[in-house]
Amino acid sequence: MAEGLKVLDAVLGDDVSVETTEYDLGARRWHATGETLPDEVLEELKGHDAILLGAIGDPSVPSGVLERGLLLKLRFAFDHHVNLRPSKLFPGVESPLAGKPEIDFVVVREGTEGPYVGNGGSLRTGTPHEVATEVSLNTAFGIERVVRDAYARAQARPRRKLTLVHKNNVLVHAGHLWKNIFDKVGEEFPEVTTDYLHVDAATIFFVTQPERFDVIVTDNLFGDILTDLAAAVTGGIGLAASGNINPGGQFPSMFEPVHGSAPDIAGTGKADPTATVLSVAMLLRHLGFDAEAARVEAAVSADLAERADTQSTRTTSQTGDALAARVSG
Amino acid sequence: MAEGLKVLDAVLGDDVSVETTEYDLGARRWHATGETLPDEVLEELKGHDAILLGAIGDPSVPSGVLERGLLLKLRFAFDHHVNLRPSKLFPGVESPLAGKPEIDFVVVREGTEGPYVGNGGSLRTGTPHEVATEVSLNTAFGIERVVRDAYARAQARPRRKLTLVHKNNVLVHAGHLWKNIFDKVGEEFPEVTTDYLHVDAATIFFVTQPERFDVIVTDNLFGDILTDLAAAVTGGIGLAASGNINPGGQFPSMFEPVHGSAPDIAGTGKADPTATVLSVAMLLRHLGFDAEAARVEAAVSADLAERADTQSTRTTSQTGDALAARVSG
Ligand SMILES: CC(C)[C@H](C(=O)O)[C@@H](O)C(=O)O
Ligand SMILES: CC(C)[C@H](C(=O)O)[C@@H](O)C(=O)O
Numbered sequence: 001m002a003e004g005l006k007v008l009d010a011v012l013g014d015d016v017s018v019e020t021t022e023y024d025l026g027a028r029r030w031h032a033t034g035e036t037l038p039d040e041v042l043e044e045l046k047g048h049d050a051i052l053l054g055a056i057g058d059p060s061v062p063s064g065v066l067e068r069g070l071l072l073k074l075r076f077a078f079d080h081h082v083n084l085r086p087s088k089l090f091p092g093v094e095s096p097l098a099g100k101p102e103i104d105f106v107v108v109r110e111g112t113e114g115p116y117v118g119n120g121g122s123l124r125t126g127t128p129h130e131v132a133t134e135v136s137l138n139t140a141f142g143i144e145r146v147v148r149d150a151y152a153r154a155q156a157r158p159r160r161k162l163t164l165v166h167k168n169n170v171l172v173h174a175g176h177l178w179k180n181i182f183d184k185v186g187e188e189f190p191e192v193t194t195d196y197l198h199v200d201a202a203t204i205f206f207v208t209q210p211e212r213f214d215v216i217v218t219d220n221l222f223g224d225i226l227t228d229l230a231a232a233v234t235g236g237i238g239l240a241a242s243g244n245i246n247p248g249g250q251f252p253s254m255f256e257p258v259h260g261s262a263p264d265i266a267g268t269g270k271a272d273p274t275a276t277v278l279s280v281a282m283l284l285r286h287l288g289f290d291a292e293a294a295r296v297e298a299a300v301s302a303d304l305a306e307r308a309d310t311q312s313t314r315t316t317s318q319t320g321d322a323l324a325a326r327v328s329g
Numbered sequence: 330m331a332e333g334l335k336v337l338d339a340v341l342g343d344d345v346s347v348e349t350t351e352y353d354l355g356a357r358r359w360h361a362t363g364e365t366l367p368d369e370v371l372e373e374l375k376g377h378d379a380i381l382l383g384a385i386g387d388p389s390v391p392s393g394v395l396e397r398g399l400l401l402k403l404r405f406a407f408d409h410h411v412n413l414r415p416s417k418l419f420p421g422v423e424s425p426l427a428g429k430p431e432i433d434f435v436v437v438r439e440g441t442e443g444p445y446v447g448n449g450g451s452l453r454t455g456t457p458h459e460v461a462t463e464v465s466l467n468t469a470f471g472i473e474r475v476v477r478d479a480y481a482r483a484q485a486r487p488r489r490k491l492t493l494v495h496k497n498n499v500l501v502h503a504g505h506l507w508k509n510i511f512d513k514v515g516e517e518f519p520e521v522t523t524d525y526l527h528v529d530a531a532t533i534f535f536v537t538q539p540e541r542f543d544v545i546v547t548d549n550l551f552g553d554i555l556t557d558l559a560a561a562v563t564g565g566i567g568l569a570a571s572g573n574i575n576p577g578g579q580f581p582s583m584f585e586p587v588h589g590s591a592p593d594i595a596g597t598g599k600a601d602p603t604a605t606v607l608s609v610a611m612l613l614r615h616l617g618f619d620a621e622a623a624r625v626e627a628a629v630s631a632d633l634a635e636r637a638d639t640q641s642t643r644t645t646s647q648t649g650d651a652l653a654a655r656v657s658g
Contacts, residue, residue, distance in 0.1 A: 200557035228529035
């Protein structure tokens, strides 16, 4: 996080000053106070232009507490329905895939519906007769707005291709709703080529033919799975950025690395801050600082290419320094 | 399918005769009669020792009709709760992954619960106010039996490692039920090393470190996604076999390639029958013909190694002939 803010300051220079408020949320606070995201904090956050979220999670906190109580609470409270996750294999970066494929696509993951709504329960909990449910909720309203956003993004890119990923041969109700809306909204974008893939088949193409993708639109859970796989094939989760966007601007959008908090290396200076720095670039673009965003991305790209040559093993803050130097240079 | 039966006959030789009944199900029948799986056929199938299922599906049939009405109907009616999917990178087979990793694991996918139960619906269908739901149903009974089966399989393998894959930080009710049962049943198998991964993280390891997996147990939907990815990294869906097992033997188990029907190449003689032949090996093992199963697998392994040398482009039936010759030789 420190490196992300360092690069943000450096790229904005003296012309623009950034006012930041730091909130100590996450595992430490939960242990100390039992709180995940207090209402006052949520209220205060509304007064900000954007949120930069450090990776959360710690094995000492029961699974789900911070995820649901902090991260997902923010996504839902601030109606972050466009969860934007670009995937690009930068020159010089090793992919686990043979043959250095060209990868440059973006996943538009729905962020406020599907199996993430928290609508489930358990009956006869803890007994041999327990039954647990999880309900995926999908609305025409929620799907249409994210599908339209994805079409607009595809339209603005050179290849103009949009792929819908779902599982409409099994999840027929949600799947057909997605597919019908995808087809209907597509009529407004005659220049965009469309495609549909079941989620299982999509994972195959991610490793055998990732160059076939341009923009992908998909539901919350499939998007979660696909974007981790996308990060893996583009050189790892240490490089993957994301934006939780509230397109209307009614609430602050939130930018975060796709990776977790890596508690095993916390404080060792080994973490790669690149995903956070690329998230800062997304934040800048979202707020209209397009030139600055491009400069951050160019700095990352140059830095990654150079790393490949020098085999450097820098610390977290050395990488941050190097990127800050590039964007201010 | 013809090649699978050819190899089955060849490996059993004159000692054992196989009585087969052929059922013409799938797209053609649906177009002709509107039927997917008539009750009489389901009843008759019960009298068989096992089912070998050809890949189903055709773009001329609406998505979901054959999947739900035929394939899933069989899995549910015959209580195929252990959906067994081995993943092995055979010598000589190209993987899309760089560096030829060692891959040899098996996914035990739950086959009769989760989001596959068909419990969903749609309100205000076709209007801008449509709401569609999909309910994932999970029972302690259903999870425990598949988890125990997976432990037993892990126990019988040299590495004795079992990984549970779920998403218990978001799907907390179903996820915690899976995790609690996984931990509890694990006490009966002290020699098995265990691990837990979220499904998104699991996809990363499938491409960066597939050698870490031995046996994986997971829910129906995650298993669907992971096994397609596993097939991709082990050389493609043309080689992936599966068994829909009813361990108690109350109903016939069913064996099928993981791939679809590839209607674009139907009848051209280009389809690789290997996945069907490996499914025949699983069928043989299930019925107690262990030596014969091993012979079929050895034949496939030798054939794949030789293919790499000769760059051969055989037809479907030539590959079937080659495998039949090997197992009878
Ligand atoms: C931490 C978890 C709740 C989250 C998700 O599932 O969305 C993460 O995996 C992600 O992709 O941002
Ligand atoms: C065809 C489809 C219903 C099926 C599934 O989702 O289980 C297939 O993808 C599979 O993996 O066997």
